[in-house]
Amino acid sequence: MAAEFFEALKSRRSIYGIGKEISVDEAQIQQIVEDAVKYTPTSFNSQTSRAVVLFGEQHDKLWDLTLGELKKVAVSEEAFAATTDKINSFKSGYGTVLFFEDQDIVQNLQNQFALYADNFPIWADQSSGMLQLVVWTALHDAGLGATLQHYNPLIDAGVQQTWNLPTSWKLRAQMPFGSRLAEAGEKTFQPVEERVKVFK
Amino acid sequence: MAAEFFEALKSRRSIYGIGKEISVDEAQIQQIVEDAVKYTPTSFNSQTSRAVVLFGEQHDKLWDLTLGELKKVAVSEEAFAATTDKINSFKSGYGTVLFFEDQDIVQNLQNQFALYADNFPIWADQSSGMLQLVVWTALHDAGLGATLQHYNPLIDAGVQQTWNLPTSWKLRAQMPFGSRLAEAGEKTFQPVEERVKVFK
Numbered sequence: 001m002a003a004e005f006f007e008a009l010k011s012r013r014s015i016y017g018i019g020k021e022i023s024v025d026e027a028q029i030q031q032i033v034e035d036a037v038k039y040t041p042t043s044f045n046s047q048t049s050r051a052v053v054l055f056g057e058q059h060d061k062l063w064d065l066t067l068g069e070l071k072k073v074a075v076s077e078e079a080f081a082a083t084t085d086k087i088n089s090f091k092s093g094y095g096t097v098l099f100f101e102d103q104d105i106v107q108n109l110q111n112q113f114a115l116y117a118d119n120f121p122i123w124a125d126q127s128s129g130m131l132q133l134v135v136w137t138a139l140h141d142a143g144l145g146a147t148l149q150h151y152n153p154l155i156d157a158g159v160q161q162t163w164n165l166p167t168s169w170k171l172r173a174q175m176p177f178g179s180r181l182a183e184a185g186e187k188t189f190q191p192v193e194e195r196v197k198v199f200k
Numbered sequence: 201m202a203a204e205f206f207e208a209l210k211s212r213r214s215i216y217g218i219g220k221e222i223s224v225d226e227a228q229i230q231q232i233v234e235d236a237v238k239y240t241p242t243s244f245n246s247q248t249s250r251a252v253v254l255f256g257e258q259h260d261k262l263w264d265l266t267l268g269e270l271k272k273v274a275v276s277e278e279a280f281a282a283t284t285d286k287i288n289s290f291k292s293g294y295g296t297v298l299f300f301e302d303q304d305i306v307q308n309l310q311n312q313f314a315l316y317a318d319n320f321p322i323w324a325d326q327s328s329g330m331l332q333l334v335v336w337t338a339l340h341d342a343g344l345g346a347t348l349q350h351y352n353p354l355i356d357a358g359v360q361q362t363w364n365l366p367t368s369w370k371l372r373a374q375m376p377f378g379s380r381l382a383e384a385g386e387k388t389f390q391p392v393e394e395r396v397k398v399f400k
Contacts, residue, residue: 006235009334010235012239030398034396035206035210037395038395039206041214041333043350047389050396051397054399054400055399056400058399125322128329130332130333132326132330133241133333137205148241150243192238195247195251196251198230198252198253199252200254200258
Protein backbone atom coordinates (compact mmCIF):
# COMPACT_ATOMS: atom_id res chain seq x y z
CA MET A 1 0.00 0.00 0.00
CA ALA A 2 1.07 3.54 -0.81
CA ALA A 3 4.45 2.08 -1.73
CA GLU A 4 4.73 3.45 -5.28
CA PHE A 5 3.36 6.78 -4.21
CA PHE A 6 6.00 7.17 -1.49
CA GLU A 7 8.69 5.79 -3.77
CA ALA A 8 8.03 8.66 -6.18
CA LEU A 9 7.87 11.19 -3.36
CA LYS A 10 11.14 10.02 -1.81
CA SER A 11 13.07 10.12 -5.07
CA ARG A 12 11.99 13.68 -5.91
CA ARG A 13 14.81 16.15 -5.29
CA SER A 14 15.99 19.60 -6.39
CA ILE A 15 18.00 19.03 -9.56
CA TYR A 16 20.05 22.09 -10.51
CA GLY A 17 22.02 20.55 -13.38
CA ILE A 18 19.42 20.30 -16.16
CA GLY A 19 19.75 19.99 -19.95
CA LYS A 20 17.74 20.02 -23.16
CA GLU A 21 18.19 16.38 -24.30
CA ILE A 22 15.07 14.80 -22.84
CA SER A 23 13.44 11.46 -23.62
CA VAL A 24 9.91 12.55 -22.65
CA ASP A 25 7.82 14.23 -25.33
CA GLU A 26 6.12 17.58 -24.86
CA ALA A 27 2.65 16.07 -25.05
CA GLN A 28 3.46 13.85 -22.09
CA ILE A 29 4.75 16.81 -20.06
CA GLN A 30 1.61 18.76 -20.92
CA GLN A 31 -0.48 15.77 -19.81
CA ILE A 32 1.34 15.62 -16.46
CA VAL A 33 0.62 19.30 -15.81
CA GLU A 34 -3.00 19.01 -16.92
CA ASP A 35 -3.65 15.94 -14.77
CA ALA A 36 -1.91 17.60 -11.84
CA VAL A 37 -4.06 20.72 -12.16
CA LYS A 38 -7.19 18.60 -12.56
CA TYR A 39 -6.67 16.20 -9.65
CA THR A 40 -4.99 18.38 -7.02
CA PRO A 41 -7.61 19.50 -4.48
CA THR A 42 -8.58 23.10 -3.69
CA SER A 43 -10.67 24.42 -0.79
CA PHE A 44 -14.42 24.34 -1.57
CA ASN A 45 -13.38 22.71 -4.91
CA SER A 46 -12.74 26.30 -5.99
CA GLN A 47 -10.15 25.24 -8.61
CA THR A 48 -8.09 28.39 -8.17
CA SER A 49 -4.80 26.97 -9.50
CA ARG A 50 -3.50 27.80 -12.97
CA ALA A 51 -0.39 26.68 -14.82
CA VAL A 52 1.58 27.78 -17.86
CA VAL A 53 4.04 25.44 -19.57
CA LEU A 54 6.83 27.07 -21.58
CA PHE A 55 8.88 25.05 -24.05
CA GLY A 56 11.82 25.98 -26.29
CA GLU A 57 12.22 29.66 -27.09
CA GLN A 58 9.30 30.56 -24.80
CA HIS A 59 11.25 29.01 -21.93
CA ASP A 60 14.35 30.99 -22.99
CA LYS A 61 12.27 34.15 -23.06
CA LEU A 62 11.22 33.66 -19.42
CA TRP A 63 14.77 33.42 -18.15
CA ASP A 64 15.96 36.33 -20.33
CA LEU A 65 13.12 38.38 -18.90
CA THR A 66 14.04 37.30 -15.36
CA LEU A 67 17.68 38.21 -15.91
CA GLY A 68 16.64 41.60 -17.26
CA GLU A 69 14.58 42.33 -14.15
CA LEU A 70 17.38 41.13 -11.88
CA LYS A 71 19.83 43.42 -13.68
CA LYS A 72 17.70 46.42 -12.76
CA VAL A 73 18.00 45.60 -9.06
CA ALA A 74 21.58 44.27 -9.04
CA VAL A 75 23.71 45.70 -6.25
CA SER A 76 27.10 45.12 -7.93
CA GLU A 77 28.61 43.75 -11.13
CA GLU A 78 30.11 40.89 -9.18
CA ALA A 79 26.79 39.90 -7.63
CA PHE A 80 25.12 40.14 -11.03
CA ALA A 81 27.72 37.81 -12.58
CA ALA A 82 26.78 35.11 -10.06
CA THR A 83 23.08 35.79 -10.69
CA THR A 84 23.65 35.44 -14.44
CA ASP A 85 25.24 32.02 -13.97
CA LYS A 86 22.32 30.89 -11.85
CA ILE A 87 19.68 32.09 -14.31
CA ASN A 88 21.59 30.52 -17.21
CA SER A 89 21.56 27.19 -15.37
CA PHE A 90 17.75 27.33 -15.37
CA LYS A 91 17.73 28.42 -19.01
CA SER A 92 19.87 25.36 -19.82
CA GLY A 93 16.79 23.23 -19.13
CA TYR A 94 14.12 22.15 -21.58
CA GLY A 95 11.14 24.10 -20.25
CA THR A 96 9.48 25.78 -17.29
CA VAL A 97 6.17 25.36 -15.52
CA LEU A 98 4.71 28.56 -14.05
CA PHE A 99 2.25 28.26 -11.17
CA PHE A 100 -0.49 30.82 -10.55
CA GLU A 101 -3.54 31.31 -8.33
CA ASP A 102 -6.54 33.05 -9.87
CA GLN A 103 -7.29 36.01 -7.59
CA ASP A 104 -10.74 36.59 -9.13
CA ILE A 105 -11.86 33.28 -7.66
CA VAL A 106 -10.16 33.98 -4.34
CA GLN A 107 -11.94 37.35 -4.12
CA ASN A 108 -15.29 35.84 -5.04
CA LEU A 109 -14.89 33.36 -2.20
CA GLN A 110 -13.95 36.18 0.16
CA ASN A 111 -17.10 38.10 -0.80
CA GLN A 112 -19.28 35.01 -0.56
CA PHE A 113 -17.95 33.75 2.79
CA ALA A 114 -16.91 36.87 4.71
CA LEU A 115 -16.24 34.86 7.88
CA TYR A 116 -13.31 33.08 6.21
CA ALA A 117 -12.14 36.03 4.11
CA ASP A 118 -8.62 36.03 5.56
CA ASN A 119 -8.21 32.32 4.95
CA PHE A 120 -8.89 32.02 1.23
CA PRO A 121 -5.52 33.45 0.10
CA ILE A 122 -3.81 31.07 2.56
CA TRP A 123 -5.78 28.07 1.33
CA ALA A 124 -5.01 29.06 -2.26
CA ASP A 125 -1.30 29.04 -1.39
CA GLN A 126 -1.64 25.66 0.30
CA SER A 127 -3.30 24.34 -2.87
CA SER A 128 -0.58 25.89 -4.99
CA GLY A 129 1.99 24.05 -2.88
CA MET A 130 0.12 20.79 -3.41
CA LEU A 131 0.10 21.35 -7.17
CA GLN A 132 3.79 22.28 -7.24
CA LEU A 133 4.67 19.06 -5.44
CA VAL A 134 2.54 16.91 -7.74
CA VAL A 135 4.11 18.37 -10.89
CA TRP A 136 7.61 18.17 -9.41
CA THR A 137 7.20 14.55 -8.33
CA ALA A 138 5.62 13.49 -11.62
CA LEU A 139 8.32 15.19 -13.73
CA HIS A 140 10.99 13.52 -11.62
CA ASP A 141 9.22 10.18 -11.88
CA ALA A 142 9.24 10.63 -15.67
CA GLY A 143 13.04 10.87 -15.56
CA LEU A 144 13.34 14.65 -15.64
CA GLY A 145 14.95 16.97 -13.09
CA ALA A 146 13.46 20.19 -11.70
CA THR A 147 13.74 22.83 -9.00
CA LEU A 148 11.26 25.28 -7.55
CA GLN A 149 12.15 28.96 -7.96
CA HIS A 150 10.50 32.19 -6.77
CA TYR A 151 11.30 35.25 -8.87
CA ASN A 152 7.78 36.52 -8.27
CA PRO A 153 6.78 39.30 -7.73
CA LEU A 154 9.80 40.77 -9.58
CA ILE A 155 8.81 39.18 -12.89
CA ASP A 156 5.00 39.26 -12.50
CA ALA A 157 4.30 42.16 -14.86
CA GLY A 158 6.74 40.90 -17.50
CA VAL A 159 5.23 37.41 -17.43
CA GLN A 160 1.67 38.71 -17.61
CA GLN A 161 2.48 40.92 -20.59
CA THR A 162 4.73 38.51 -22.51
CA TRP A 163 2.15 35.72 -22.62
CA ASN A 164 -0.90 37.98 -22.38
CA LEU A 165 -2.21 36.16 -19.31
CA PRO A 166 -5.30 37.20 -17.33
CA THR A 167 -4.28 39.90 -14.86
CA SER A 168 -6.04 37.93 -12.11
CA TRP A 169 -3.49 35.10 -12.41
CA LYS A 170 -1.02 35.71 -9.56
CA LEU A 171 2.36 34.07 -10.05
CA ARG A 172 3.43 31.87 -7.10
CA ALA A 173 6.41 29.83 -8.36
CA GLN A 174 8.52 28.82 -11.37
CA MET A 175 9.74 25.29 -12.05
CA PRO A 176 12.53 24.95 -14.64
CA PHE A 177 12.98 21.34 -15.74
CA GLY A 178 15.09 19.29 -18.13
CA SER A 179 17.18 16.18 -18.43
CA ARG A 180 19.09 15.32 -15.25
CA LEU A 181 22.75 16.25 -15.79
CA ALA A 182 23.76 15.98 -12.15
CA GLU A 183 22.27 14.17 -9.21
CA ALA A 184 21.10 16.03 -6.14
CA GLY A 185 23.43 16.66 -3.22
CA GLU A 186 22.99 14.87 0.07
CA LYS A 187 19.94 15.96 2.02
CA THR A 188 19.98 16.35 5.78
CA PHE A 189 16.96 15.47 7.89
CA GLN A 190 16.02 16.70 11.31
CA PRO A 191 15.03 13.81 13.62
CA VAL A 192 11.44 12.96 12.76
CA GLU A 193 10.62 12.45 16.49
CA GLU A 194 11.06 16.21 16.91
CA ARG A 195 8.61 16.89 14.10
CA VAL A 196 5.84 14.33 14.63
CA LYS A 197 4.10 13.61 17.93
CA VAL A 198 1.61 10.80 18.50
CA PHE A 199 -0.99 10.71 21.30
CA LYS A 200 -3.15 7.69 22.00
CA MET B 201 5.87 6.27 -15.67
CA ALA B 202 4.18 8.28 -12.92
CA ALA B 203 1.19 5.96 -13.37
CA GLU B 204 0.91 4.69 -9.80
CA PHE B 205 1.60 8.13 -8.41
CA PHE B 206 -1.25 9.66 -10.41
CA GLU B 207 -3.50 6.69 -9.71
CA ALA B 208 -3.20 7.42 -5.99
CA LEU B 209 -3.68 11.16 -6.55
CA LYS B 210 -6.80 10.68 -8.70
CA SER B 211 -8.48 8.33 -6.24
CA ARG B 212 -8.00 10.66 -3.25
CA ARG B 213 -11.25 12.40 -2.34
CA SER B 214 -12.98 14.09 0.61
CA ILE B 215 -14.65 11.28 2.57
CA TYR B 216 -17.15 12.61 5.10
CA GLY B 217 -18.61 9.28 6.20
CA ILE B 218 -15.84 7.80 8.35
CA GLY B 219 -15.86 5.11 11.06
CA LYS B 220 -13.69 3.44 13.67
CA GLU B 221 -13.41 -0.08 12.20
CA ILE B 222 -10.16 0.20 10.27
CA SER B 223 -7.90 -2.51 8.87
CA VAL B 224 -4.70 -0.45 9.04
CA ASP B 225 -2.80 -0.50 12.29
CA GLU B 226 -1.73 2.61 14.18
CA ALA B 227 1.96 1.97 13.61
CA GLN B 228 1.36 2.04 9.85
CA ILE B 229 -0.55 5.34 10.09
CA GLN B 230 2.23 6.81 12.20
CA GLN B 231 4.75 5.65 9.57
CA ILE B 232 2.77 7.32 6.80
CA VAL B 233 2.77 10.63 8.67
CA GLU B 234 6.46 10.36 9.58
CA ASP B 235 7.50 9.55 6.01
CA ALA B 236 5.30 12.34 4.70
CA VAL B 237 6.88 14.86 7.07
CA LYS B 238 10.36 13.59 6.23
CA TYR B 239 10.09 13.55 2.44
CA THR B 240 7.88 16.53 1.68
CA PRO B 241 10.07 19.46 0.63
CA THR B 242 10.34 22.83 2.37
CA SER B 243 11.97 26.05 1.12
CA PHE B 244 15.70 26.16 1.90
CA ASN B 245 15.19 22.64 3.38
CA SER B 246 13.99 24.52 6.44
CA GLN B 247 11.82 21.60 7.62
CA THR B 248 9.19 23.88 9.14
CA SER B 249 6.32 21.37 9.06
CA ARG B 250 5.12 19.55 12.16
CA ALA B 251 2.37 16.98 12.67
CA VAL B 252 0.45 15.52 15.57
CA VAL B 253 -1.44 12.24 15.25
CA LEU B 254 -4.34 11.69 17.64
CA PHE B 255 -5.84 8.24 18.13
CA GLY B 256 -8.74 7.00 20.25
CA GLU B 257 -9.74 9.19 23.18
CA GLN B 258 -7.17 11.82 22.18
CA HIS B 259 -9.01 12.12 18.88
CA ASP B 260 -12.33 12.40 20.74
CA LYS B 261 -10.86 15.10 22.94
CA LEU B 262 -9.97 17.22 19.90
CA TRP B 263 -13.49 17.22 18.53
CA ASP B 264 -15.05 17.82 21.97
CA LEU B 265 -12.71 20.76 22.38
CA THR B 266 -13.65 22.04 18.91
CA LEU B 267 -17.34 21.73 19.65
CA GLY B 268 -16.84 23.60 22.93
CA GLU B 269 -15.15 26.48 21.13
CA LEU B 270 -17.82 26.53 18.45
CA LYS B 271 -20.53 26.69 21.11
CA LYS B 272 -19.03 29.90 22.46
CA VAL B 273 -19.41 31.58 19.05
CA ALA B 274 -22.69 29.94 17.97
CA VAL B 275 -25.22 32.41 16.60
CA SER B 276 -28.31 30.30 17.30
CA GLU B 277 -29.34 26.96 18.80
CA GLU B 278 -30.45 25.79 15.38
CA ALA B 279 -27.11 26.64 13.79
CA PHE B 280 -25.30 24.95 16.65
CA ALA B 281 -27.33 21.75 16.20
CA ALA B 282 -26.11 21.50 12.60
CA THR B 283 -22.57 22.26 13.76
CA THR B 284 -22.80 19.53 16.39
CA ASP B 285 -23.78 16.96 13.74
CA LYS B 286 -20.86 17.99 11.60
CA ILE B 287 -18.32 17.80 14.42
CA ASN B 288 -19.72 14.43 15.53
CA SER B 289 -19.22 13.10 11.99
CA PHE B 290 -15.51 13.89 12.32
CA LYS B 291 -15.45 12.39 15.83
CA SER B 292 -16.94 9.20 14.35
CA GLY B 293 -13.59 8.60 12.67
CA TYR B 294 -10.61 6.70 14.04
CA GLY B 295 -8.13 9.53 14.45
CA THR B 296 -7.00 12.98 13.36
CA VAL B 297 -3.78 14.38 11.95
CA LEU B 298 -3.02 17.97 12.94
CA PHE B 299 -0.73 20.02 10.69
CA PHE B 300 1.47 22.82 12.02
CA GLU B 301 4.24 25.14 10.82
CA ASP B 302 6.96 26.01 13.31
CA GLN B 303 7.01 29.82 13.49
CA ASP B 304 10.39 29.90 15.26
CA ILE B 305 12.01 28.54 12.10
CA VAL B 306 9.99 30.89 9.88
CA GLN B 307 11.12 33.87 11.97
CA ASN B 308 14.74 32.74 11.94
CA LEU B 309 14.60 32.61 8.15
CA GLN B 310 13.03 36.07 8.08
CA ASN B 311 15.83 37.46 10.23
CA GLN B 312 18.51 35.69 8.23
CA PHE B 313 17.21 36.62 4.77
CA ALA B 314 15.51 39.99 5.21
CA LEU B 315 15.01 40.39 1.45
CA TYR B 316 12.55 37.48 1.39
CA ALA B 317 11.02 38.13 4.82
CA ASP B 318 7.48 38.44 3.46
CA ASN B 319 7.78 35.19 1.56
CA PHE B 320 8.73 32.72 4.27
CA PRO B 321 5.24 32.47 5.82
CA ILE B 322 3.82 31.95 2.31
CA TRP B 323 6.37 29.27 1.48
CA ALA B 324 5.67 27.59 4.82
CA ASP B 325 1.98 27.46 3.90
CA GLN B 326 2.81 26.07 0.47
CA SER B 327 4.87 23.35 2.18
CA SER B 328 2.07 22.67 4.62
CA GLY B 329 -0.27 22.18 1.66
CA MET B 330 2.20 19.74 0.12
CA LEU B 331 2.35 17.77 3.36
CA GLN B 332 -1.43 17.75 3.77
CA LEU B 333 -1.84 16.33 0.27
CA VAL B 334 0.80 13.64 0.83
CA VAL B 335 -0.80 12.44 4.06
CA TRP B 336 -4.30 12.60 2.58
CA THR B 337 -3.32 10.64 -0.53
CA ALA B 338 -1.36 8.04 1.44
CA LEU B 339 -4.18 7.49 3.97
CA HIS B 340 -6.64 7.11 1.10
CA ASP B 341 -4.29 4.76 -0.70
CA ALA B 342 -4.14 2.67 2.51
CA GLY B 343 -7.92 2.23 2.33
CA LEU B 344 -8.89 4.99 4.76
CA GLY B 345 -11.06 8.05 4.17
CA ALA B 346 -10.26 11.61 5.24
CA THR B 347 -11.17 15.26 4.83
CA LEU B 348 -9.27 18.47 5.42
CA GLN B 349 -10.78 20.81 8.03
CA HIS B 350 -9.82 24.29 9.26
CA TYR B 351 -11.02 25.11 12.78
CA ASN B 352 -7.83 27.08 13.35
CA PRO B 353 -7.37 29.68 14.78
CA LEU B 354 -10.49 29.07 16.93
CA ILE B 355 -9.01 25.96 18.55
CA ASP B 356 -5.32 26.95 18.52
CA ALA B 357 -4.99 27.75 22.24
CA GLY B 358 -6.98 24.69 23.31
CA VAL B 359 -4.89 22.38 21.13
CA GLN B 360 -1.61 23.87 22.31
CA GLN B 361 -2.62 23.49 25.98
CA THR B 362 -4.26 20.07 25.77
CA TRP B 363 -1.22 18.36 24.26
CA ASN B 364 1.36 20.74 25.70
CA LEU B 365 2.76 21.57 22.27
CA PRO B 366 5.48 24.16 21.63
CA THR B 367 3.84 27.58 21.35
CA SER B 368 5.74 28.17 18.10
CA TRP B 369 3.75 25.39 16.37
CA LYS B 370 1.05 27.21 14.40
CA LEU B 371 -1.95 25.08 13.53
CA ARG B 372 -2.80 25.10 9.80
CA ALA B 373 -5.28 22.23 9.27
CA GLN B 374 -6.97 19.18 10.80
CA MET B 375 -7.51 15.87 9.00
CA PRO B 376 -10.00 13.49 10.60
CA PHE B 377 -9.73 9.99 9.11
CA GLY B 378 -11.28 6.56 9.51
CA SER B 379 -12.76 3.65 7.63
CA ARG B 380 -14.67 4.70 4.52
CA LEU B 381 -18.40 4.38 5.28
CA ALA B 382 -19.57 6.33 2.24
CA GLU B 383 -17.98 7.09 -1.07
CA ALA B 384 -17.37 10.66 -2.17
CA GLY B 385 -19.95 12.56 -4.17
CA GLU B 386 -19.40 13.40 -7.81
CA LYS B 387 -16.73 16.01 -8.41
CA THR B 388 -17.09 18.68 -11.06
CA PHE B 389 -14.11 19.89 -13.05
CA GLN B 390 -13.64 23.16 -14.84
CA PRO B 391 -12.30 22.61 -18.39
CA VAL B 392 -8.56 22.10 -18.04
CA GLU B 393 -7.92 24.22 -21.17
CA GLU B 394 -9.05 27.25 -19.15
CA ARG B 395 -6.58 26.41 -16.38
CA VAL B 396 -3.44 25.31 -18.24
CA LYS B 397 -1.80 27.19 -21.11
CA VAL B 398 1.10 25.88 -23.19
CA PHE B 399 3.46 28.06 -25.23
CA LYS B 400 6.12 26.61 -27.56
